[in-house]
Amino acid sequence: MIDERGYGFHHFGCATTSFDDSVTAMHEQGYQTVFSAVAPGGVRVAYFDTRDVLPGMTELIEASDALNARFTAMYQAAIPYWSRSASAG
Secondary structure (H helix, E strand, O other): OHHHHOOOOOEEEEEEOOHHHHHHHHHHOOOOEEEEEEEOOOEEEEEEOOOOOOOOEEEEEEOOHHHHHHHHHHHHHHHHHHHHHHHHO
């Protein structure tokens, strides 16, 4: 992908509570899994090459309470920095 488009945007991430069904739906639409793994915490992820309809890949992420807590913590940790940069402008 880097050879074709250079560096920059790579993929959209989409969390789903029905991971297996979502993977099956992507396959039924003609998109094959190009990469899959089990991420830290046991969260499954799968990537699909959707560059024919989007500017990058699509990543499906298995949603869970633990994943939600992890992203919520990252979001909350970033809030003070957003507030400072907004007031600086």
